[in-house]
Amino acid sequence: MLTAIVGINWGDEGKGRMVDLLSEKYDIICRYQGGNNAGHTVINEKGRFVLNLLPSGILRETTVNIMGNGMVVDIEHLTNEMKALTDKGISITPDNLKISEKAIVCLPYHKLQDIMEEDRLKDKKFGSTRRGIAPVYADKYMKKAVRMEDLFHMDELREKMEEILKWKNITVKGYGHDEVALDEMMNWLEEYGAAVRPFITDVSGYLEKAVESGRDIMFEAQLGALRDIDFGIYPYTSSSQTLAAYAPIGSGIPGAKLDETVGIMKAYSSCVGEGPFTVEMFGEEADALRTAGGEYGAATGRPRRVGAFDVPASRYGVKVQGADIIALTKLDVLSYMDRIPVCVAYEIDGEVTTEFPTGERLNRAKPVIEYMEGIGDVSKCRTFDEFPEAAKKYVRFIENAVGCRIKYVSVGAERDEYVVLD
Numbered sequence: 001m002l003t004a005i006v007g008i009n010w011g012d013e014g015k016g017r018m019v020d021l022l023s024e025k026y027d028i029i030c031r032y033q034g035g036n037n038a039g040h041t042v043i044n045e046k047g048r049f050v051l052n053l054l055p056s057g058i059l060r061e062t063t064v065n066i067m068g069n070g071m072v073v074d075i076e077h078l079t080n081e082m083k084a085l086t087d088k089g090i091s092i093t094p095d096n097l098k099i100s101e102k103a104i105v106c107l108p109y110h111k112l113q114d115i116m117e118e119d120r121l122k123d124k125k126f127g128s129t130r131r132g133i134a135p136v137y138a139d140k141y142m143k144k145a146v147r148m149e150d151l152f153h154m155d156e157l158r159e160k161m162e163e164i165l166k167w168k169n170i171t172v173k174g175y176g177h178d179e180v181a182l183d184e185m186m187n188w189l190e191e192y193g194a195a196v197r198p199f200i201t202d203v204s205g206y207l208e209k210a211v212e213s214g215r216d217i218m219f220e221a222q223l224g225a226l227r228d229i230d231f232g233i234y235p236y237t238s239s240s241q242t243l244a245a246y247a248p249i250g251s252g253i254p255g256a257k258l259d260e261t262v263g264i265m266k267a268y269s270s271c272v273g274e275g276p277f278t279v280e281m282f283g284e285e286a287d288a289l290r291t292a293g294g295e296y297g298a299a300t301g302r303p304r305r306v307g308a309f310d311v312p313a314s315r316y317g318v319k320v321q322g323a324d325i326i327a328l329t330k331l332d333v334l335s336y337m338d339r340i341p342v343c344v345a346y347e348i349d350g351e352v353t354t355e356f357p358t359g360e361r362l363n364r365a366k367p368v369i370e371y372m373e374g375i376g377d378v379s380k381c382r383t384f385d386e387f388p389e390a391a392k393k394y395v396r397f398i399e400n401a402v403g404c405r406i407k408y409v410s411v412g413a414e415r416d417e418y419v420v421l422d
């Protein structure tokens with residue numbers, strides 16, 4: 001069974017905890033895109049863990065975790081993330097963590113470039129997480145990036161880096177910054193290369209055999225559908241493909257076909273950073289929802305923008321992900337509301353539409369809000385039958401509106417705080 005778990009919205013839907021919950025049945029968990037620009041939060045009996053780079057399966061003893069070729073990996077960050085986990089008693093070995101030899105190394109100058117550019121843009125900034133993700137993906141496509149496999153050939157890598165820096169320093173100096181020194185980069189690559197080298201391997205070969213022998217593989221996305229570089233709210237997107245269709249490619253088995261895609265969708269909306277966010281709430285209304293949902297970035301601590309559930313955006317997310325079933329998360333967060341706003345359509349230049357637009361039309365969209373009855377307290381419910389009638393109605397309304405079956409509803413952050421729908 002090959003399953004992708006992906007975000008339907010802007011990210012932070014609670015993918016980490018759903019992967020943690022559903023990963024039990026899977027032998028292998030793959031990350032297939034992105035870097036440490038987003039964070040998953042997982043709470044289980046061992047503690048509270050924020051994972052930026054490592055697949056969530058790392059918290060389960062028998063699961064093999066893959067960091068695929070589609071990823072960009074800051075190996076200093078990875079080394080620290082691994083240490084934080086091993087300090088809490090999590091075991092990480094070459095048997096349960098495998099990094100693709102084709103994955104790209106995110107270097108300190110990518111972070112520098114990201115920061116210099118965001119500072120140059122000032123109030124026009126894109127809301128980058130300043131972790132070098134866009135610059136390193138750009139370098140990948142410029143074919144001037146370092147791959148994990150290069151870390152096995154440090155002499156050749158030094159020659160390669162010397163050439164790359166001649167090119168990179170044109171940009172660095174252009175921002176008025178001191179040149180990046182070759183020795184400094186090589187020292188960094190030596191130090192953190194040594195830490196991650198044992199885990200670098202032929203991931204494609206490993207996964208091909210795993211598929212052949214019928215092992216169960218889960219692909220774990222980071223960020224949601226609306227952050228996909230092609231199909232998201234460009235340019236306020238991530239720099240990678242977040243969609244399920246990319247999962248086999250970014251993991252290392254481009255010929256494999258998914259059996260199932262699980263879409264993680266939040267019972268309301270949140271959005272980190274800049275860009276159009278049609279359903280955005282402001283003032284006290286926003287503060288209340290942000291506080292109830294704990295909507296602060298896992299990677300950065302930034303307060304997230306929040307809003308009502310967005311039907312046009314979520315229906316679009318379901319479509320581009322090709323979701324077969326939905327896990328609706330954080331329903332409990334809405335319990336404090338007397339009546340719940342839902343954005344059922346957009347009004348664009350006087351016209352009402354349920355289609356999700358792009359570009360300038362999206363910038364001009366205004367939400368058409370309808371109110372649903374307050375759902376009451378669902379946090380103690382462990383079956384759908386136990387839900388108050390209004391909560392059942394809210395779930396069924398959303399299911400119908402986005403056109404995809406809701407199979408799971410989570411009602412709290414802990415592992416067992418969810419219900420399964422028949």
Ligand code: GDP
Nearest residue numbers: 012013014015016039040041330410411412413
């Ligand atoms: P991800 O990036 O999609 O993995 O999501 P994040 O980890 O960034 O954000 C999800 C946050 O919501 C985390 O702090 C979770 O612990 C929390 N969370 C997940 N599911 C639920 C839920 O059903 N109810 C509540 N109250 N919190 C949840």
Ligand code: MG
Nearest residue numbers: 012039040298
């Ligand atoms: Mg997150």
